[in-house]
Each structure stands twice: as structure tokens, then as C-alpha cells.
Amino acid sequence: xxxxxxxxxxxxxxxxxxxxxxxxxxxxxxxxxxxxxxxxxxxxxxxxxxxxxxxxxxxxxxxxxxxxxxxxxxxxxxxxxxxxxxxxxxxxxxxxxxxxxxxxxxxxxxxxxxxxxxxxxxxxxxxxxxxxxxxxxxxxxxxxxxxxxxxxxxxxxxxxxxxxxxxxxxxxxxxxxxxxxxxxxxxxxxxxxxxxxxxxxxxxxxxxxxxxxxxxx
Numbered sequence: 721x722x723x724x725x726x727x728x729x730x731x732x733x734x735x736x737x738x739x740x741x742x743x744x745x746x747x748x749x750x751x752x753x754x755x756x757x758x759x760x761x762x763x764x765x766x767x768x769x770x771x772x773x774x775x776x777x778x779x780x781x782x783x784x785x786x787x788x789x790x791x792x793x794x795x796x797x798x799x800x801x802x803x804x805x806x807x808x809x810x811x812x813x814x815x816x817x818x819x820x821x822x823x824x825x826x827x828x829x830x831x832x833x834x835x836x837x838x839x840x841x842x843x844x845x846x847x848x849x850x851x852x853x854x855x856x857x858x859x860x861x862x863x864x865x866x867x868x869x870x871x872x873x874x875x876x877x878x879x880x881x882x883x884x885x886x887x888x889x890x891x892x893x894x895x896x897x898x899x900x901x902x903x904x905x906x907x908x909x910x911x912x913x914x915x916x917x918x919x920x921x922x923x924x925x926x927x928x929x930x931x932x933x934x935x936x937x
Contacts, residue, residue, distance in 0.1 A: 724849040725774040731782075731840045732771030738833055739764035745826075757823070759793070759830040776853050783841040784860040790834040791867030797827060799875050808905050811923040881909055890918035893933040898922055904931075 739760035746758040767785075770778035801809070813820050840846070847857045881887060887906045894904045902922035907930070909918045914937040922931045 724776075724845040727840055727843055727846055728771045728774045728776075728779055731779075731837055732768040732773075734833070735760075735768030735771060735782075735837070736765055739768060742826075757826070759789075759826065760833075776850055776855060779841050779846060780850060780855055783838060784863040786834045786838040786841065787860040787863040788867045790831060790838055791864045792871055793827060793831050793834070793867075795868045795871035797831065799871060803875075803878070804905060805903075807903065808921060808923055811925075811928050815928045882906060884909075886911075886916055886918065889916075889935065890920060890933050893935060894918075894920050894922065894931055897933060898931050 739762075742758055742760035742764075743762070746761070767778060767782050771782065842859070851857050886909050890906050890909060891904045894902075902924050904920045904922055906918055906920050909916065915934065916937065917932060917934045919930060919932050922929050
């Protein structure tokens with residue numbers, strides 16, 4: 721059986737490498753005015769360094785974080801196909817294939833890495849070492865529940881927003897301002913007092929673009 725220190729150092733090395741690659745990608749995308757959502761970053765490098773030092777306290781914390789991230793991103797992936805109309809997914813894949821493929825690839829890699837980290841940190845040698853150190857060895861059920869619960873909460877809010885009077889108003893104003901040749905899908909709606917602003921995706925067989933509308937109550 722592997723010693724727990726070997727496992728922690730292996731996980732730490734993977735975290736540092738993956739986080740460094742993620743940071744490099746983020747810098748590349750930002751400097752080229754491209755959108756990129758970073759899942760690993762400097763805190764991940766720091767966490768990796770603590771694991772390289774075989775820190776059991778850090779291992780316990782990172783176990784909970786990996787459980788949360790795995791459940792949160794995994795649940796988000798399951799709900800993602802229902803967040804947009806099928807026609808919009810097809811249009812985005814047609815006009816922005818690199819962006820979509822990169823986004824999904826990064827997401828799947830993140831889920832895989834988080835699951836691997838969790839499995840490693842919940843392996844028998846690590847759990848036994850935690851027990852000997854007087855630390856809890858229970859699975860992080862709360863972290864799993866929190867991850868899934870937050871996704872359900874945000875999805876419910878987004879569903880209610882998309883089916884609100886404001887969303888309907890935003891689509892109507894966008895049609896007047898930008899034309900009937902597009903289909904419109906709201907991506908964000910902001911309220912500030914009596915003023916409302918909305919960002920929508922306008923898409924057709926010829927193009928896809930982001931548009932904005934504003935109105936006062």
C-alpha cells in the first residue's frame with residue numbers, strides 16, 4: 721500500500737501543473753481579448769504546494785473543495801443543454817466552434833481532475849493518516865450537497881428570469897431595435913431602481929452577436 725505522503729505529493733504536483741497550464745491559458749485568452757473562465761488559478765498552485773509538503777490539514781480542506789467543485793461543475797454540465805434553445809447551440813457551434821469546443825474541453829478536464837483528486841485524497845492510506853492525526857475521516861457530504869444545491873438554486877432563478885415579464889419585454893424591444901430577422905435569447909437582465917437593462921444573443925442562419933436593450937419602468 722502506498723504511503724500517504726506519496727499520494728499527497730502526487731496530487732500536489734498534478735495540481736501545480738494543471739493550475740500553471742490554466743493560468744497560462746487565461747493569460748493568452750485575456751491578452752487576445754478572448755473569453756476564458758479559469759477553474760484553476762493561483763490558489764490552486766498554493767494548495768498544490770501544501771500537498772507537496774504532505775500537509776494533512778490542507779488535504780482535508782482540498783478534499784472538501786474537490787467534492788464541491790466536482791458536484792457543482794458536474795451538475796452544471798447536466799443542466800447546460802437545457803439553458804439555451806437547441807437552435808442557439810447549433811448556431812454557436814457553427815460560428816464559434818473553437819470557443820465552444822475549448823470551453824467544454826476545459827470543463828470536462830476540470831471535472832475529471834476534481835474527481836481524480838477526490839478519489840486520491842479519499843484513498844485508504846490518506847484516510848488512515850487522518851485518523852491517526854485525530855482528524856475527521858467522514859466523506860464531505862455537505863460539500864457534495866452544497867455543490868448540487870447551488871446549481872439547482874441558480875438554475876431555478878435563471879428559469880424564472882427567462883420566463884419573466886422583463887425577459888419578454890427585452891425580446892420585444894430587441895426585435896424592434898435590431899430586426900425580426902434574428903431570434904433572441906436573453907443572457908442577463910439587470911435592474912437598477914426603475915431602470916432595466918438586458919443583454920441578449922441575437923442569432924440567425926447568417927450570424928450571431930450580442931445586443932443590449934434598456935428601458936425604464
